[in-house]
Amino acid sequence: MSKKLCNVALGRFQPFTKGHLQMLKDGYDKNGYPAVVFIIANKKFDNKHPFSDELISKEMNIVKQKYNFVIDTLPATNADIVKIGQKLDELGYEAHLWLCGEDRETQFKRQAENPKYREQGKFPDDFTTYTGTGRTKGVSGTAVRETIKNNDTNKFKTLMPDGTITLFNEFKKELNAIKESINSLSEYLKTYKTKSLRQCICEAYIQQKDFDNKYYELINEGGMGGHMAHPYEYDELTFGDLKEMINQLFNGDITEIKEKLDGTNIQATVNNHGEVVFIRNKGDLNSENGGMSVNDMANKWADKPAVAKNYIKAGEVIKKIFSKINNKFFNPNDRTRVIVNCECISAGQTNVMLYETDRVAFHGTVTYKKEDSGKWEFYSESEGEPREIREAAKGIKEAVPRPNLIIKNSQAAKDAALKAETALDIIMNDNAVSEKSTIGDYKRIRYNEIAPEWAKNDACFNRIIQQNKTVNLRELKKIYPELPTFEKSKECKLLYKDIMEPLDTFFAKTGNALISLLDGFTNAGNEDKVIKFLKTELEKNKEYVNKNGTDEMKDVMTRSLQRLIKLDNKLNATEGVVFQYKGKLMKLTGTFAAFNQALGIKFMK
Numbered sequence: 001m002s003k004k005l006c007n008v009a010l011g012r013f014q015p016f017t018k019g020h021l022q023m024l025k026d027g028y029d030k031n032g033y034p035a036v037v038f039i040i041a042n043k044k045f046d047n048k049h050p051f052s053d054e055l056i057s058k059e060m061n062i063v064k065q066k067y068n069f070v071i072d073t074l075p076a077t078n079a080d081i082v083k084i085g086q087k088l089d090e091l092g093y094e095a096h097l098w099l100c101g102e103d104r105e106t107q108f109k110r111q112a113e114n115p116k117y118r119e120q121g122k123f124p125d126d127f128t129t130y131t132g133t134g135r136t137k138g139v140s141g142t143a144v145r146e147t148i149k150n151n152d153t154n155k156f157k158t159l160m161p162d163g164t165i166t167l168f169n170e171f172k173k174e175l176n177a178i179k180e181s182i183n184s185l186s187e188y189l190k191t192y193k194t195k196s197l198r199q200c201i202c203e204a205y206i207q208q209k210d211f212d213n214k215y216y217e218l219i220n221e222g223g224m225g226g227h228m229a230h231p232y233e234y235d236e237l238t239f240g241d242l243k244e245m246i247n248q249l250f251n252g253d254i255t256e257i258k259e260k261l262d263g264t265n266i267q268a269t270v271n272n273h274g275e276v277v278f279i280r281n282k283g284d285l286n287s288e289n290g291g292m293s294v295n296d297m298a299n300k301w302a303d304k305p306a307v308a309k310n311y312i313k314a315g316e317v318i319k320k321i322f323s324k325i326n327n328k329f330f331n332p333n334d335r336t337r338v339i340v341n342c343e344c345i346s347a348g349q350t351n352v353m354l355y356e357t358d359r360v361a362f363h364g365t366v367t368y369k370k371e372d373s374g375k376w377e378f379y380s381e382s383e384g385e386p387r388e389i390r391e392a393a394k395g396i397k398e399a400v401p402r403p404n405l406i407i408k409n410s411q412a413a414k415d416a417a418l419k420a421e422t423a424l425d426i427i428m429n430d431n432a433v434s435e436k437s438t439i440g441d442y443k444r445i446r447y448n449e450i451a452p453e454w455a456k457n458d459a460c461f462n463r464i465i466q467q468n469k470t471v472n473l474r475e476l477k478k479i480y481p482e483l484p485t486f487e488k489s490k491e492c493k494l495l496y497k498d499i500m501e502p503l504d505t506f507f508a509k510t511g512n513a514l515i516s517l518l519d520g521f522t523n524a525g526n527e528d529k530v531i532k533f534l535k536t537e538l539e540k541n542k543e544y545v546n547k548n549g550t551d552e553m554k555d556v557m558t559r560s561l562q563r564l565i566k567l568d569n570k571l572n573a574t575e576g577v578v579f580q581y582k583g584k585l586m587k588l589t590g591t592f593a594a595f596n597q598a599l600g601i602k603f604m605k
Contacts, residue, residue, distance in 0.1 A: 003094035006071055007031070007130070010038035010079055013056055014049050015171065016063060017144055019136035021161050026132025027099045028069035035069060036093055038076040038084055048377075050145070050178040055170055062163045078236075080582060081111045085121020095123060097130040103367055105129050106384040111583050116253050142369060148172050228260070228578065228587050232503040235440030235466075237582075239428055243421055243435065245581045249514055250407070250417035254579050257405045259521050260587050261361055262353035262575040263345035264310055268318050269337060270330040276319050278311070279339055285368065285376045290337075294319070306349070314344035317360045317398045324392035335370040336379075340389065352537075352596050353575055354530045355522060358398045362389050363578075383585055405518040405577060416513040423509070427502045439503070446499045455495065464492045465499055497559075504593075508567050511588035515572050523573040530573035534595065541599050560598035567591045 007027040013020060016037075024035040039056055042049050053075065060073040072093075076084060081098070088095050098112045109129040111117055118127055139159050147156040148171050157165045231242065248254045267279040269291065277291025278284065284291045292300070294315030301307040322330070330338050343361040348354065364383040368376040385401060393399035407413045428434065433442050443465050448456065455464065462468045497504075515521075523530050545557045567590075576589030 003089075004071070004092055005033045006088070006093050006095050007033050007035045007097040007099050008038065008084065008088065008095040009035050009099040010040055010076060010084060012040050012042050012049060013037075013060075014042070014051050014141045015056060015144055015164075016059055016161065017136075017139050017141060017159055018161060019139035021063065021067065022136045022139075023099050023101070023132055024067075024069055027097050027130055030130060030132070031096060033096060034071035035099060036072045036074065036088060036095065037070060038074050038087075040076045040078060045178060047178065048141070048145075050175045051171065052174060055167070055174060058170075059161075059164050059167055062166070063161050066161065066163050081108075082117055082121045082582060085117075085123050089122040096126055097128065100129055100131060102131050102134055103365075103380045103382050105131050106382055106386070110256070110384065110580065116248060117582075145175060146372070148175050228585060230504075230507055231581070231586050231588070232439055232500065232507060234584055234586070235443070236438055238436055238438050239424065239433060239442075240435035241582070242424060242439075246420045246424070246510065247417050248581070249579065250413040250420075250517070252407050252410075252413070254581065255404060257518065257577050257579045258363075258402045259405060259574055260576040260578045260589065261343045261345050261359065261402075261522065262351050262592075263343045263359075263361075264307070264314070264350060266311075266314070266342050266344060267339045267366065268322070268342050269339045270322050270325075270327055272327075272331055274327060276315060276322050278315075282376070285337075285339075306346070310344055310346045310350050313346050313358045313398075314342065314360050317358070317396065318342065320396055321389060321392045321399055325388050329386075329388050337368045337370075337376060339366045339368065340364075340386070341366065352534075352592075352599055353523075353573075354533045356526060357522075359522070360399050361402055362386070362393075362399075383580075402522075403520045405520045407517050408519045409517060413517050416517065420506075420510045420513065423506055427506060430502070442503070443499060450498055451495060455492075464496055467496075505563075505566050507588060508563075508590055508593065511576055511590035512567060512570050512572065514577065514588060515574060515590050518577065521574045527573040531571045534571050537599060538595065557598060560594050563594035564591060564598070567594065571595060 007024070009020070009024060009027075011020070024037070027033065027035055037060060039053060039060065041053055042051065042056070057073065057075075060070075064070045064073055072091075074087065074091075076087075085095070098108055100108045112123075112127055112129050117123075118125065144156065144159050147153075147159065148168070151172070153165065153168055156168055231237065231245065237245075245254075249257070269277060269279060271277050271290035273289075275289075275293060277289060277293055278297050279291045294312060297311040297315070298308045301311065332338065340362055341364040343363060344350070345353075345355050345359045347356060347358050362385045364381065365386055366381050367379045369379040371377050390401060393401070428437075431442055431445055433445065444461070447461055447465055451460070451464075455461075542557065542561075545553050549557065570591055572590050572592065575592045576587055578585065578587050580586070
């Protein structure tokens with residue numbers, strides 16, 4: 001039976017606009033194939049994602065009836081392209097183009113053209129991304145939501161697919177419901193003076209109402225650099241996935257393995273005055289200058305010369321590169337800003353690792369949109385070095401792109417993969433999990449077995465193991481008075497370490513094995529010098545803690561040294577590696593995490 005040829009698009013579509021429709025039309029004009037649209041389940045439910053899956057599905061049914069280049073609409077839990085492909089194959093479709101916006105092209109293209117993903121997802125060899133004519137001017141989900149807020153049906157009709165005007169009141173009802181709920185909770189939280197208590201009330205409200213993370217945006221604050229996860233931080237991965245990932249890493253099937261630099265993660269952009277500025281948090285982003293200048297950063301850390309030096313040197317390199325790029329890249333219009341994620345290192349010691357040269361690595365962009373309030377808010381994110389920056393950085397030695405790391409010995413790599421698989425089998429047997437079990441399943445099983453009775457409830461599990469920090473430990477006792485020891489954060493930290501220890505050790509050993517087989521690291525040729533330096537630093541810190549350390553510092557040092565012993569005290573001349581598996585960016589850091597903790601003890605308060 002022949003397959004039905006198609007293109008594919010996926011998203012939450014809050015809502016599906018004429019811009020999305022044009023994207024599907026562009027694909028149809030390109031190859032004559034209609035689109036299958038996957039609607040990713042909306043789990044956010046905030047001002048940017050106010051509409052239910054049911055309402056978007058109702059809208060897409062109208063779109064499907066009105067336009068011949070939309071052949072089907074299907075639900076999806078996430079953007080896993082392999083599962084998307086398998087579902088298409090199951091239904092008799094063969095997709096040739098992955099239709100997407102320009103902001104997602106780099107990230108999606110990497111997945112679409114990965115031979116392994118193509119094979120697993122049963123895609124044809126020519127499967128790739130296509131952005132068509134690009135963003136439709138003036139059309140966006142934000143613009144549509146504004147028409148609904150303003151009760152502007154005429155404007156709504158110009159931005160939305162034909163026939164969807166019949167749903168205007170339903171869109172309005174759901175948008176107002178979100179707005180009312182958030183405003184109500186926001187006013188309620190203002191009656192509590194401390195942020196930690198507001199967090200507790202917010203968490204209790206969410207649990208009571210059975211909402212997901214709908215209200216977290218009211219209380220969350222933090223840095224702008226983001227967090228790069230270890231593989232075991234992705235709860236949805238199965239142990240079968242982990243085995244596949246290990247084999248792909250050691251067999252060379254994951255071809256883009258990059259070095260993780262031990263530098264300062266910062267975001268940088270160019271403001272409307274053409275000045276390079278750094279963004280550390282939303283305060284910087286929304287400041288009058290649009291960020292901190294290089295001099296601002298140097299002055300702020302004047303009492304920490306090494307930090308100031310790093311920002312000054314990185315600023316010089318970034319200025320050289322950004323000055324070659326049209327300001328429209330950073331500021332496409334007066335309501336959009338593009339921020340670049342940077343990792344900066346200086347010759348010598350920036351943090352822990354020793355390096356011979358200054359360097360700035362670029363590893364993605366974040367786009368922000370200006371809300372009606374005048375504040376800049378997160379809009380989208382894209383991984384990988386932007387083409388514009390790569391071109392502008394040519395000839396600048398401090399910004400040479402990190403090369404893909406290459407396996408040096410294929411037989412040794414096969415042996416290492418087999419050893420890692422065997423070690424993972426032992427963990428699975430010890431914890432009664434199978435290859436179909438997820439990391440989330442593993443965490444719950446170990447937690448139920450190890451946790452004390454007072455902690456065996458969902459709230460404690462979510463806070464301690466899932467690291468949901470919207471709830472302050474000291475305040476939880478007020479909500480759960482029957483848990484007398486819950487405020488002891490040290491106890492909770494140790495419980496988390498005990499739960500994760502088998503996987504933590506496994507991935508550290510796997511990281512060490514992989515690092516030893518890869519070629520192309522920044523410190524290549526200087527490994528002995530760097531490792532000797534690190535060992536000296538460790539001995540100095542052990543001596544400091546023995547003489548001046550508190551009991552807590554000595555306890556942390558003991559645990560860190562025990563972790564190093566489990567890892568054969570093997571030190572590497574790199575922090576670790578970064579790679580993508582199933583579209584997820586993750587890291588392996590070998591011994592570095594334990595070593596870094598041992599060196600950081602003297603800064604404990």
